[in-house]
Amino acid sequence: MYRPPAFREDRLEVLHALIDSHRLGTLVTHGPGGLEANLVPFTLDRSRGQSGVLRAHLARANEQRLALAGGAEALVIFQGPESYITPSWYPSKAEHGKVVPTWNYVVVQAWGTPVVIDDPAWLRAQIGELTAAQEAARAHPWAIDDAPAAYIDAQLKGIFGLEIPIARLEGKWKASQNRPDADRAGVADGLGAAGATDMAALVARR
Numbered sequence: 415m416y417r418p419p420a421f422r423e424d425r426l427e428v429l430h431a432l433i434d435s436h437r438l439g440t441l442v443t444h445g446p447g448g449l450e451a452n453l454v455p456f457t458l459d460r461s462r463g464q465s466g467v468l469r470a471h472l473a474r475a476n477e478q479r480l481a482l483a484g485g486a487e488a489l490v491i492f493q494g495p496e497s498y499i500t501p502s503w504y505p506s507k508a509e510h511g512k513v514v515p516t517w518n519y520v521v522v523q524a525w526g527t528p529v530v531i532d533d534p535a536w537l538r539a540q541i542g543e544l545t546a547a548q549e550a551a552r553a554h555p556w557a558i559d560d561a562p563a564a565y566i567d568a569q570l571k572g573i574f575g576l577e578i579p580i581a582r583l584e585g586k587w588k589a590s591q592n593r594p595d596a597d598r599a600g601v602a603d604g605l606g607a608a609g610a611t612d613m614a615a616l617v618a619r620r
Contacts (some may be wrong), residue, residue: 423585445481494520503604531575
């Protein structure tokens with residue numbers, strides 16, 4: 415990934431936090447049918463390996479299974495906050511006019527060799543973990559045991575599990591770090607006024 419020094423993010427705890435807060439990743443593989451990409455929700459096991467292990471499940475009918483089982487490296491892209499940046503927010507526009515639009519964004523890319531898993535107990539545990547994480551903020555969280563056991567068992571037959579031990583993990587936080595302080599303040603104010611509060615906060619503290 416192209417990462418100018420101002421935008422590089424390599425702190426493991428920061429990259430892991432982005433994955434946990436933006437679980438829906440783009441899974442990219444190259445197999446017999448060429449390049450394939452699917453959106454897949456992931457959980458992260460921090461306790462294994464140097465950078466952790468990504469865990470997910472996919473429909474058994476998904477043809478990407480062939481590429482995942484082929485032993486080739488896969489890429490997972492996790493997209494964080496993103497916002498269009500108008501040069502009208504830069505005070506320097508009024509000074510010299512030498513400004514252009516850009517886009518701010520946060521992204522984490524993880525590479526690793528996939529492992530396909532056909533184990534109902536593993537699948538039940540992974541789905542339970544993912545569900546618990548997503549339901550945690552609800553007053554009355556749904557749990558996998560709320561559904562009839564026979565129904566869950568039937569659903570498990572239609573999916574397969576996936577683990578990707580992370581061999582390489584990179585982050586890019588493009589948040590106007592390359593702009594003068596006055597322009598950065600203008601961007602933060604403009605984003606806040608536009609309702610893009612996550613990116614506004616990021617620009618303000620980077």
